[in-house]
Amino acid sequence: MAVTNDDVRHIAMLARLGVDESRMPSLVAELNGILGHMEVLSRVDTARVRDGQIDASSAAVSEMWLRPDEGPPLPLLAPRESFAPQVRDGLLLVPRLATHVDEPEESA
């Protein structure tokens, strides 16, 4: 499964990464090189896992427990106003984008 330039453009779009076209050939080569090493997995017999003899979902933490879905209240260590860039009417404000358009204020 070789990765193409279009694949990289697509996944970069999904990942919200801008990839310079000049960087494309080396990125494609690197990803194909890495993925080539992954092909070995396709030849591994995982029937024991598929058959449920080994629980894949919890394999990494097989001896751990789920705690009850409850706990003490976990308040913030400091009020958010103390570290937010700006707060107005209880809402955090972030810098404006050029494409933001304010709704026209209703005339009285």
Next chain:
Amino acid sequence: MSPAAGAGGAPDLSALSAAEVADRVASGALAPEAAVDAAFARADAVDAGRGGLNAVLHSDREAARADARAVAGRRGKAPLPLAGVPVAVKDNIATLGLPTTCGSRILEGYVSPFEATVIARLRAAGAVIAAKTNMDEFAMGSSTEHSAYGPTRNPVDRARVPGGSSGGSAAAVACGMVRVALGSETGGSVRQPASFCGVVGVKPTYGRVSRYGLVAFASSLDQVGVFGRTVDDAALGLQVIAGLDPRDATSADVPVPAYREAAAVPLKGMVIGKPKEYYPPTLDAGIRARCEEALEALKALGAEVRDVSLPHTSLAIPVYYIVAPAEASSNLARFDGVRYGLRVAGGDGGLRGMYEATRSRGFGAEVTRRILLGTYVLSAGYYDAYYKKAMDVRALITDDFRAVFASGVHVLFTPTTPTPAFEIGAISDPYEMYLSDIFTATANLAGNPAMSVPVGQVRTLPVGGQIIAPHFEEYRMFGVAYALERALGGVGAGAGAHR
């Protein structure tokens, strides 16, 4: 006897263990700021400037001294286990008062509004957070070359890498700046640099230590780890930070034994597995020799060494480099220019352009590569072939460990790394770099505790031996480590001058 004066007029306390420093500060035999001053004097001598180690990214000397004085101010109460002990912390663990940048431009100058549980526990134990340390960006790397703030150098040989991604913390311990440091592990990022720098590095069981405040890379693998100059330093560090934390749903409600008491564990009757897959024909001959000598030393103490097999070991790197980037691609989506740090306007003046410009400018090459890789293996049409298959093989790797420990083996002993520290810039192929973690990533995938202990040198470079134990059996692991350290000559068995 007064400690000898070191660089900058501060006493040289590098011969004192963390426990000895704490005892002396608590009793008043040592000035509260003494160890902190010694740490900064050491950093002044070796860390900064051209050719310096570049282990420290952020520190606040006066704040650290004030913290030390506050610890001393509580004399008369129960002694604190790390009273006045300076601790270095990897820069992906949230601290109040010092930036948390993860070695990335995208978080340059970011100061967390909350503190990690491990930091709160260190402070409660009397420790002083002396510095935040350099790292591969977002913990993605095995050399600490992939930091936006320049590479860290190995204190043993400054032309070489300290390993990574927690290379700054490893170097801070190896150079004598601190006796205890925190790192984080996703695929070997504490044990591999510990091996390269000749210090002790511990990865606890997944769930043993709270991850609250550890910036997430790959959440099913990440775990806070501890560096120590000696096994005892590391045991004390882990003792303080381990245990259930209601703020971390993955932390386990398992009793925490007194790890330092493991120094008295007898090895007679202990079965130590020697997995053949960790001693391949391609293994560096010097590393093989040091590990064989370590096994002989354990045998001489009464342990039985048994040949065993973990047949899926060679698949760990392909599995790891699917699972970890997949999780990273999701975890790092939050760094978008809105919520944290860097924000770069896009050419279109809109939101998508801002996202792309910010992330492209803010992330380095390795992080970009892994986000793309992770997004690809999770994308429609490839999920089953890559991610689902990798998770199935991960289950087989985990089952290898379960089976070998169920067969009566108490711990495993392996080399930590296939080679000693390599030269800065020597490895440019990403996959070749990934192979640095070939002996360490398995324990992360399976969730087992593992640690690296210095076992000697090869061509003047440190060699680490790895002890892997069943889940939550850190006490047993420390027992073997204490015995091995004593048998091999104690402090500095692996690293030479450390300067």
